[in-house]
Amino acid sequence: MITAGIDIGSITTKAAILRDGEILGTRVGFTGYNAGSAGTAVYLGLMKELGLDESSVKAIVSTGYGRNSVKFATKAVTEITCHAAGAHLLSPGIKSIIDIGGQDSKAILLGPDGRVRDFAMNDKCAAGTGRFLEVMARALEIDLDEFGEASLKSDTPAVISSICTVFAESEVISLISRGDSRENIIAGIHESVASRVTALARRVNIADPVMMTGGVAKNIGLVTALEKKLNMKLIISEHAQVNGAIGAAQIAAGIVV
């Protein structure tokens, strides 16, 4: 049975197609200002790439912030449940998930069957989210993709004391004008995000093995900082960014829910 998952986040939209739990393909695009059309475009693009006909897809689950804007979806499910399902499919022994998305960061505790036992999400503020890193990358005039590698070259990470994105940005600007190295500032930013996320993780008593999902999992600098703060190794799948969409497609197959 072929099923699809569409995960519309605040920054990127992801789609995944599964056949009986096997990943046929995934795709990522920008969400932009119209969540619904981004969902359709990424989904149809993936279908075309795989040479599949729409009628072959038995069910579609939409998730993420734009989940209710996918009119052709069979069901809308939150990203918390989808990330749990995705992680369980990719690595059945996973007990916890840390997901850092564009607007939200979350820690999820899983039961043995891949169901959500407990979860904690960031408060309303953007600190500790992907958007926070984007803002900082802009202030430092460096591509977000280079962020992770750059911070690994740091010798003394700067201290970013503010937890507010706006204040932290002005703090970063004063660090720049003070002449601190970009590498040290980025490492400081990662430590600040890692502290916020670690607090969330502690709230649900996360247990090993822990998987990190979401686009931010590609950032090796943050992953390293998080592993150090948590004192745990993070499992990062090659599908980390599309994990929510994979979980959505898996839920669509009725295997988990």
Add this chain to the structure above:
Amino acid sequence: MIDNPKITDPEKEKRKIKCVKKMKEIMTSYYIDAKTAVQNNKKVAWITSGGPVEPLIAMDIIPVYPENHGAMIGAGKMGADLCSKAEDMGYSRDLCSYARADIAASPINGGPIGGLPKPDMLVCSNNICGTVVKWYEIQARYYNVPLFIFDTPFIHSEPSPEALKYVKRQMGEYITFLEEHSGRSLNHDRMKEAGILAIRAQNLWQEILDTAANRPAPMTAFDAFFHLALIVTLRGTSTVVDYYTELLAELKERISLGIGMVPEEKYRLLWDNLPVWYRTRWLSDKLSSHRASLVADTYTSAWCGTTHLYDENNILESMAVAYSSVYLNISIDRMYEIIRGMIFKYGINGMIMHSNRSCKPYSFGQYDLQKMIMKNLKIPVLIIEADMVDERAFSESQTETRIDAFMETLASG
């Protein structure tokens, strides 16, 4: 041409509480009386929601509640505008939105009823928070009227004998204050009568809330949020007793007919903190879509949580003790015991805590309470962030994701 009659859904009509119309009439007439007090040669006292109102009733002074007004401003979605006006006046955005809305409404007669009637005196009890003291001081200066502060020491475990003596003594000072500024003396028979009516109203209110222990619940906390206005504004009068008697009868009838407020009720939730006044409908629909009924809350039950402390034969002193012992003036350990009792009484599956940006004493400690409840009682607890009146502190999509995920987790558990 064929008339196009208003289409009503019989299912929805069946679920509506019929008394509501009468309740609206009572509140309208109460505000008309208050706003025409000067013409009728009556005095008006502004009073905090947890303030000792019975002596005012006994002395024919009309009590007016800026907090009830704040709730109306919130429900009328006028909160953000008034709060930002207060910020223009120089007040911090971190200040309670009831206080901001009230302070900003005063000079412009703002809000849904064209402002509150000018007070002749102010009565403030800090049993609900410390903010009210400064808020009332500001209003006392603005209106140039006397202010009485009923100071209630915080209760960590049990009230100390000194604290009890202290609050009882203040009742005497309170009566002297009222007599001096109203030019009337207190009739003790009328005082006793108001006290007894207040006790009866509180007992009835408890019985009303307890009907939700029934499955399906004939009312939800959203109905309690609405009907609360009477026990807040008119306790001590027969109006409340009469209305609540009627409401209770209707709720009992609904129980006997098996009418629940939420269609196919499956999950029973407990609410903590003040309502998100401008989003009650949205939240109610959201929870209903998950077949969840908000059957109880720690907020509306605060107006009947100390009835056992009243003594009909010593109304004034026992009242002082009761007012000192309200929900927000006690420690987290005592709050936990109350919540635990409610979880068992109402058969609760999950709890939603509103971390209310405005209400610090209510929101402080919620993370500890959450841990205690989840660990000891194995009840999942969700915390959502909002504000009771200031819509700018509410994010629909973030709140929606948290509630949906919470309900998905409850459903799969």
